[in-house]
Structure formats: structure tokens, C-alpha cells
Amino acid sequence: MLRFIVSILLCFSTIAPFLSSVAMAALISCSGMVPMNYRNDKISITDFGGVGDGRTLNTKAFRAAIYRIQHLRRRGGTLLYIPPGVYLTESFNLTSHMTLYLAKDAVIKATQDTWNWPLIAPLPSYGRGRERPGGRYMSFIHADGVHDVVITGENGTIDGQGDIWWKMWRQRTLQFTRPNLVEFVNSKNIIISNVIFRNSPFWNIHPVYCSNVVVRFVTILAPPDSPNTDGIDPDSSSHVCIEDSYISTGDDLVSVKSGWDEYGIGYGRRSFDITIRRIAGSSPFSGIAIGSETSGGVENVLAEHINLYNMGVGIHVKTNIGRGGLIRNITVSDVYMEIARKGIKIAGDVGDHPDDRFNPNALPVVKGIAIKNVWGLKVQQAGLIQGLRNSPFTGICLSNINLFGAPLRRSSSPSWKCSDVSGASHQVSPWPCSELSSTHPINSCSSHL
Numbered sequence: 300m301l302r303f304i305v306s307i308l309l310c311f312s313t314i315a316p317f318l319s320s321v322a323m324a325a326l327i328s329c330s331g332m333v334p335m336n337y338r339n340d341k342i343s344i345t346d347f348g349g350v351g352d353g354r355t356l357n358t359k360a361f362r363a364a365i366y367r368i369q370h371l372r373r374r375g376g377t378l379l380y381i382p383p384g385v386y387l388t389e390s391f392n393l394t395s396h397m398t399l400y401l402a403k404d405a406v407i408k409a410t411q412d413t414w415n416w417p418l419i420a421p422l423p424s425y426g427r428g429r430e431r432p433g434g435r436y437m438s439f440i441h442a443d444g445v446h447d448v449v450i451t452g453e454n455g456t457i458d459g460q461g462d463i464w465w466k467m468w469r470q471r472t473l474q475f476t477r478p479n480l481v482e483f484v485n486s487k488n489i490i491i492s493n494v495i496f497r498n499s500p501f502w503n504i505h506p507v508y509c510s511n512v513v514v515r516f517v518t519i520l521a522p523p524d525s526p527n528t529d530g531i532d533p534d535s536s537s538h539v540c541i542e543d544s545y546i547s548t549g550d551d552l553v554s555v556k557s558g559w560d561e562y563g564i565g566y567g568r569r570s571f572d573i574t575i576r577r578i579a580g581s582s583p584f585s586g587i588a589i590g591s592e593t594s595g596g597v598e599n600v601l602a603e604h605i606n607l608y609n610m611g612v613g614i615h616v617k618t619n620i621g622r623g624g625l626i627r628n629i630t631v632s633d634v635y636m637e638i639a640r641k642g643i644k645i646a647g648d649v650g651d652h653p654d655d656r657f658n659p660n661a662l663p664v665v666k667g668i669a670i671k672n673v674w675g676l677k678v679q680q681a682g683l684i685q686g687l688r689n690s691p692f693t694g695i696c697l698s699n700i701n702l703f704g705a706p707l708r709r710s711s712s713p714s715w716k717c718s719d720v721s722g723a724s725h726q727v728s729p730w731p732c733s734e735l736s737s738t739h740p741i742n743s744c745s746s747h748l
Contacts, residue, residue: 351384401455426562428476563594591650
């Protein structure tokens with residue numbers, strides 16, 4: 300009996316630090332950066348003629364309700380309640396000091412009538428639509444220049460019905476760039492939580508030129524073959540908190556951006572102070588990504604406690620010649636991935652260009668990338684890190700990384716492939732390429748190894 304008690308105590312002493320770190324991870328949150336304001340004034344979409352039968356077009360009801368919020372300006376703002384039902388509508392704009400609240404079993408569904416979809420100007424940091432020259436289709440739920448806006452509820456659904464847009468993309472019949480599902484432009488103090496986002500025509504949640512944004516407890520779903528259905532893309536934005544969410548889409552789960560080639564360089568607005576924590580999901584593309592549109596710069600990004608399954612690339616930092624921009628102080632830690640083509644990729648040859656006016660001498664600067672505490676199973680290739688000959692990537696720090704290949708898999712390709720890169724590593728398996736195989740921390744890696 301005494302031997303049994305001693306063995307239990309020894310076992311607990313071994314796993315206690317791990318349990319402690321897991322418990323602490325569950326407690327840490329950045330969501331307090333934006334307070335959830337209580338709305339004394341409450342209205343329902345049914346007060347404005349909304350009908351949740353899945354057939355009636357509710358565009359007038361949504362626009363009338365939001366017009367009322369915007370012009371009556373109740374103290375503390377107004378909550379717009381969406382009761383259970385399926386509310387078909389065209390795109391609409393949000394306004395400041397409002398909460399869009401979706402009840403359980405409430406669905407806001409986008410119409411598939413693309414002919415009447417509004418067009419808006421391209422983002423100045425992109426110079427044109429991301430897919431097509433000229434303008435772009437307005438996002439399904441849109442907001443420009445607002446503050447103190449909340450989208451939340453009881454896990455109701457915002458459904459973009461994107462399949463008609465995906466079909467046009469595949470058939471190459473798009474006239475303009477597809478609409479995002481939700482986009483905030485030039486806005487601040489935004490909360491998106493406890494909502495399911497489904498079948499976006501293009502990117503799902505896109506805060507651009509924004510600050511103080513919290514995205515938490517959301518579910519984002521799209522088929523794995525749906526084109527460009529990124530989950531959450533903070534773009535030239537700062538103080539962004541993304542936590543406790545599940546994302547399964549056809550493109551990157553989370554991708555931090557900051558403008559496209561000469562337009563992003565000219566606009567000059569970076570993304571910085573971004574936290575990504577406790578995200579799970581799957582995608583044929585990337586789990587946690589930086590880029591490839593990084594021309595304004597990306598700095599001070601922390602991604603931790605990430606769980607990925609059936610991925611293209613687990614962790615991906617991507618840029619290209621012509622991008623310019625400074626990418627630095629990126630930390631990714633405590634990642635578990637299972638089934639992936641590639642565990643880690645940091646590359647300077649990814650992404651297309653808006654036009655032929657990009658400057659090939661505008662080279663990105665990538666430095667200070669720390670990746671640590673990564674565990675992967677059935678990973679076909681551990682890593683690919685390829686800088687640029689005239690702008691090598693520096694300060695690439697790898698620590699406590701174990702990436703195991705598929706059982707009985709034979710391959711002539713190396714586990715790691717590197718070029719034009721420098722840094723250091725510690726406890727990495729399989730052993731990394733020679734450029735990173737130094738176990739003596741260089742100055743830029745000393746705090747991580």
C-alpha cells in the first residue's frame with residue numbers, strides 16, 4: 300500500500316507542472332481590452348417587419364432597424380435582437396453603439412442574388428480588389444468608421460451562402476472581388492463572440508485599419524474545397540485578441556496581413572500587438588499564418604495553445620519580393636498538430652502581385668521569429684525555411700519541437716530545407732538544417748532558447 304501511494308505521488312509530481320501550465324493557459328485572456336457594454340434599449344427585427352421564414356427578404360427590416368439605432372441614439376446604445384428563425388437578407392451596414400444579438404436557432408442568411416450586390420471602392424492598401432481589378436463587392440455584414448459594436452448571441456448563425464460565389468470563382472466569371480462575410484473598416488472597440496459563421500463567399504472576419512478588436516468563442520465553418528475562405532484576417536490592425544474558437548475552412552485559419560505590394564507600402568499601416576490563443580481547427584492551407592500581404596509590416600504577434608488537425612501547413616510566415624515590410628517579433632508556442640503536409644514554413648516566395656508596377660527591389664525584412672513547444676504527428680515534412688538572397692531571414696529561433704512523420708513512410712526529401720536564413724535551435728527533432736543547428740543561442744535567440 301505504501302509503495303502504491305509513493306508511486307501516485309511521484310506520478311503527480313511529474314505531471315503537476317504540465318497541469319499547472321494548462322490550467323494557467325485556460326485562465327489567461329486578452330478579451331478584457333474591450334468591455335462588453337450593457338444596452339438598456341432593446342429592439343427586435345420583428346418590430347420592423349422581419350420574418351424568419353427563410354423566404355421573405357428582410358433587407359428593409361435590417362436597414363430600418365439600424366437606421367433607428369443610428370438616428371435615435373439611445374444612451375448606452377441599442378441591442379438589435381434576432382429571434383429564432385431564418386432571416387434572408389441582402390448586405391447591410393452596422394452603426395456605432397449597437398449590439399447585433401442572435402438568439403439560439405437564429406440565422407441571418409445572405410441572399411444569393413448577386414446582381415444587386417453593392418460595390419465599394421478597393422482598400423487603399425490593396426489598390427484594387429484582391430481577386431479582380433477595380434472595386435469589390437461589399438461584405439455581407441459591413442461597418443466603416445464605427446466604434447462600440449458587438450456581434451454576439453446564443454450561437455446563432457450568420458450564413459453567407461457562398462457556394463454561388465465559389466462557383467463563379469471556379470468558372471472565372473467573377474466581375475469583381477467576392478464579398479467578405481463580416482468586415483470592419485476604420486473601426487475600434489469591436490467584439491465578435493458566441494456566433495457561428497458559415498459558408499462565407501470569401502474571407503470570413505476581416506477587421507482592416509481597426510484597433511481594439513476581440514474575436515472570441517466563435518465557430519467558423521466552410522467546406523475544405525471552398526476557395527479563399529480564410530477564418531479571421533486582422534489586416535493593418537492593432538490590439539487584436541482572437542481566442543477560444545474553432546475554425547474549419549478552405550484557407551488559412553488565422554492570417555495576419557497589412558497591405559499588398561506598392562499599395563501597402565504607400566499606405567504604410569502595420570499590424571501589431573495581436574494575440575491568438577486557444578484556436579483549434581483544420582484546413583488544407585495554413586493554421587497560423589503571417590501574410591502573404593505584409594507590405595505595411597507585421598510586429599508583435601503571439602500565437603499560443605493551438606490545436607491543428609489535417610492541415611496543409613501548421614505554422615506559415617509568407618511574403619515575397621515586392622512586398623517590402625518588416626516582419627518581426629513573432630512568437631508561436633504550444634502547438635499540437637496531427638496530419639500535415641508541412642509543420643513549419645517561413646518563405647519569401649509566396650503570393651501574387653496586384654499588377655506589374657510592384658518594385659522587385661522592395662524586399663521584406665524578416666527577423667525575430669520564435670517557434671517553441673510544438674508537437675506534431677504524421678507530419679510529412681518538418682520544415683521549409685527559405686529567405687531571400689538579398690534579404691536573408693535572421694533570428695529564426697526553434698525550441699522544443701518534435702515533428703514525427705507518418706508511420707512506415709519512406710521519402711527521399713529531407714526533413715528540413717533551408718536557405719538564406721540564420722538562427723539557432725534547441726531540442727528540435729528531427730534535427731534542423733545546418734543554418735539553424737547551432738545549439739549556442741545567438742543574441743537574437745537567447746531569450747527563447
